[in-house]
Amino acid sequence: MMPVLSVRGLKVSIRTDEGMAEILDDVGLELERGRILGVVGESGCGKSTLIRAIMGILPRGATIDRGEVWFEGENLLAFSEAELNDQVRSSRIGFIPQDPLLALNPVFKVGTQMLEVMRWHAPDAKDPTGPRGGARRKAHVARLVGLLRRMQVPDPETALERYPHQFSGGQRQRLLIAAALACAPGLVIADEPTTALDVTTQHQILLLLRELVAEFGISLMFVTHDFGVVAELCDDLCVIYAGQTVEKGPVQAILEAPSHPYTRALLACHPDRATTFLGIPGSVPSPLARPPGCLFAPRCTDARTLCLAGRPPQGLAPSGAEVRCVQFA
Amino acid sequence: MLRFVLRRCILVLPSLFGLLLVTFLLIRVVPSDPAMALAGDAATPEQIERLRQQYGLDRPIWEQFAVYVGKVATLDLGESAFSRRPVAVDIAQRLPATLALTFCALAISVFVGVPLGVIAGLTHNAWPDYLLRVFSVLGIAVAAFWFAIMLQLLFSMELGWLPLRGELSPTMQRPPRVTGFMVVDALIAGRFDVFTDALRHLVLPAVTLSLGGLATIVRFTRAGVLDTLQQDFVFYERAMGYRRRRLVWIYVLRNSVTATVTQIGLLFGGLIAGGVVVEAIFDWPGIGSYTVQAILTGDRQVMLAVTLLVGTVYAVVNILIDLVHGLLDPRLMERA
Numbered sequence: 232m233m234p235v236l237s238v239r240g241l242k243v244s245i246r247t248d249e250g251m252a253e254i255l256d257d258v259g260l261e262l263e264r265g266r267i268l269g270v271v272g273e274s275g276c277g278k279s280t281l282i283r284a285i286m287g288i289l290p291r292g293a294t295i296d297r298g299e300v301w302f303e304g305e306n307l308l309a310f311s312e313a314e315l316n317d318q319v320r321s322s323r324i325g326f327i328p329q330d331p332l333l334a335l336n337p338v339f340k341v342g343t344q345m346l347e348v349m350r351w352h353a354p355d356a357k358d359p360t361g362p363r364g365g366a367r368r369k370a371h372v373a374r375l376v377g378l379l380r381r382m383q384v385p386d387p388e389t390a391l392e393r394y395p396h397q398f399s400g401g402q403r404q405r406l407l408i409a410a411a412l413a414c415a416p417g418l419v420i421a422d423e424p425t426t427a428l429d430v431t432t433q434h435q436i437l438l439l440l441r442e443l444v445a446e447f448g449i450s451l452m453f454v455t456h457d458f459g460v461v462a463e464l465c466d467d468l469c470v471i472y473a474g475q476t477v478e479k480g481p482v483q484a485i486l487e488a489p490s491h492p493y494t495r496a497l498l499a500c501h502p503d504r505a506t507t508f509l510g511i512p513g514s515v516p517s518p519l520a521r522p523p524g525c526l527f528a529p530r531c532t533d534a535r536t537l538c539l540a541g542r543p544p545q546g547l548a549p550s551g552a553e554v555r556c557v558q559f560a
Numbered sequence: 561m562l563r564f565v566l567r568r569c570i571l572v573l574p575s576l577f578g579l580l581l582v583t584f585l586l587i588r589v590v591p592s593d594p595a596m597a598l599a600g601d602a603a604t605p606e607q608i609e610r611l612r613q614q615y616g617l618d619r620p621i622w623e624q625f626a627v628y629v630g631k632v633a634t635l636d637l638g639e640s641a642f643s644r645r646p647v648a649v650d651i652a653q654r655l656p657a658t659l660a661l662t663f664c665a666l667a668i669s670v671f672v673g674v675p676l677g678v679i680a681g682l683t684h685n686a687w688p689d690y691l692l693r694v695f696s697v698l699g700i701a702v703a704a705f706w707f708a709i710m711l712q713l714l715f716s717m718e719l720g721w722l723p724l725r726g727e728l729s730p731t732m733q734r735p736p737r738v739t740g741f742m743v744v745d746a747l748i749a750g751r752f753d754v755f756t757d758a759l760r761h762l763v764l765p766a767v768t769l770s771l772g773g774l775a776t777i778v779r780f781t782r783a784g785v786l787d788t789l790q791q792d793f794v795f796y797e798r799a800m801g802y803r804r805r806r807l808v809w810i811y812v813l814r815n816s817v818t819a820t821v822t823q824i825g826l827l828f829g830g831l832i833a834g835g836v837v838v839e840a841i842f843d844w845p846g847i848g849s850y851t852v853q854a855i856l857t858g859d860r861q862v863m864l865a866v867t868l869l870v871g872t873v874y875a876v877v878n879i880l881i882d883l884v885h886g887l888l889d890p891r892l893m894e895r896a
């Protein structure tokens with residue numbers, strides 16, 4: 232079956248004062264219909280940039296130098312800004328942002344903001360035969376209230392009349408999930424939606440998301456830097472390092488037998504498994520000065536001279552994962 | 561909401577009291593002998609004595625202050641030495657002209673300045689932004705009287721499009737005074753020729769007076785927009801597919817104008833000071849030219865009254881500004 236979302240060989244660079252920064256170098260991933268794909272990597276490895284590239288909202292000075300983004304059989308990179316707005320955003324791809332406080336406009340009521348989106352992108356928004364004007368708005372309000380109830384937001388009827396700061400962090404995240412689902416998209420992309428929450432709330436939100444995927448028949452791309460979250464939520468996994476996909480495959484297989492040294496190192500420093508609390512020594516190379524050869528080589532405990540020769544090709548690991556490491560070439 | 565407004569009103573009471581105290585001290589305490597100062601140079605000792613009793617200057621100072629506060633509260637602001645009429649009457653006569661001028665200038669500053677500021681913010685470091693930045697520096701640097709004369713030369717003398725001075729052409733008959741606002745009175749009287757004539761007279765002085773504020777508003781709106789565009793919610797709203805125009809002119813703008821609104825409050829100082837100059841140049845029959853006249857003739861009662869008026873206007877404007885802030889940002893209203 233054709234994947235809902237497929238990214239191939241994506242390269243994105245940004246012109247900065249210090250020169251061209253290669254934020255993404257070679258990212259590839261596939262998200263199958265009805266599944267949850269986890270995208271994992273350290274801070275600064277380009278996860279948010281990947282999302283921005285898919286949604287067509289790159290920062291100023293950024294260019295897509297190479298690669299393809301296929302969504303439901305269409306090449307999103309060929310879409311104009313207006314086409315993305317009209318045909319893709321919200322209506323077919325929902326978005327759940329990282330920080331639930333900063334993502335909502337502080338001076339507008341929650342309902343105003345959510346209805347603004349539904350007004351243009353709800354399934355009935357372009358339907359000339361359906362109800363119009365006030366009646367359509369009423370239908371939207373009803374759908375939102377139902378969604379908020381489903382998200383277990385307290386007092387869903389009055390919630391739309393309140394301002395973002397009148398909700399707690401967890402409630403706001405539930406609001407944003409409801410907003411992402413409001414126009415019934417087939418794909419939802421979430422950028423670390425639980426990072427700003429405490430562990431209990433985080434767990435509740437993950438459970439909720441898991442249920443929603445089945446219930447609403449959506450596919451979910453879930454970005455995180457937390458392997459615990461991946462293990463709890465995801466079906467498939469894509470590990471990104473310094474703008475490159477270094478390992479991808481089914482979660483189960485990778486967690487049981489991580490192949491890429493980076494995946495192994497990440498897993499080793501996760502609090503649930505860590506023997507020491509050190510993290511990976513060194514840091515992600517600056518996008519302004521990417522070393523030749525394997526990008527992880529400077530931090531890799533298994534690095535050999537071969538690793539410095541050139542970018543390693545993708546290979547197949549015994550676990551069934553696709554791995555970018557000379558060991559599996 | 562009501563509580564918010566009441567609170568603001570109570571908060572300005574101390575400043576109004578301070579205003580009364582300062583004006584009182586200026587007129588009663590600073591001159592070595594206020595009676596002599598009031599009577600003028602040519603007064604006889606008997607006249608001075610009579611004034612002293614009439615104004616209660618022989619009473620204890622706190623009693624004098626109480627009497628003074630009572631008089632101000634009942635709008636008894638004394639008599640103009642120049643026009644020989646109660647100052648309050650003179651002011652009531654001239655206030656509408658000044659209000660109309662100030663209001664138009666402010667409207668131009670806001671309704672032109674805010675959109676230009678937004679455009680400058682959106683085109684950050686591209687040519688419209690540079691152009692508007694040059695313009696706003698000029699707008700602040702250029703003296704109002706020079707700009708006024710340039711406008712007069714071009715639009716009145718050279719092109720003859722707009723009248724040179726005054727609030728109505730001499731050939732026009734004044735409509736009966738109802739509100740005191742020329743344009744409104746003209747409409748009430750059903751005199752559209754007077755209405756358009758009055759509007760035409762408003763253009764040059766209002767444009768001159770608006771210039772400084774316009775430049776300030778462009779600058780602060782631009783900064784506000786640039787700041788807002790950095791916020792996470794703008795990215796979120798774009799990702800959710802907000803319509804571009806609505807995103808900018810509704811959702812971004814409302815977050816960007818907080819500093820602009822504060823500036824509008826501060827602008828009133830400039831508008832009042834600028835009003836004096838502009839009214840003098842354009843021979844505009846408002847409070848500004850009244851003040852100039854009072855200063856030239858040493859009319860103390862008038863100067864005092866104008867000081868009180870300006871101070872009160874400031875206090876009221878500050879309340880309004882706070883209210884607008886509260887309406888723009890619900891979080892402020894709640895904190896009150």
Ligand SMILES: Nc1ncnc2c1ncn2[C@@H]1O[C@H](COP(=O)(O)OP(=O)(O)OP(=O)(O)O)[C@@H](O)[C@H]1O
Nearest residue numbers: 245247254273274275276277278279280281290518
């Ligand atoms: N507008 C920009 N100009 C220059 N560099 C940028 C810009 N945006 C992002 N970067 C750089 O791109 C790299 C990747 O950023 P990105 O936000 O995609 O990382 P991330 O994986 O989402 O990190 P985090 O987990 O902290 O959210 C970082 O090194 C960052 O400094």
Ligand SMILES: [Mg+2]
Nearest residue numbers: 278279280422
């Ligand atoms: Mg990020």
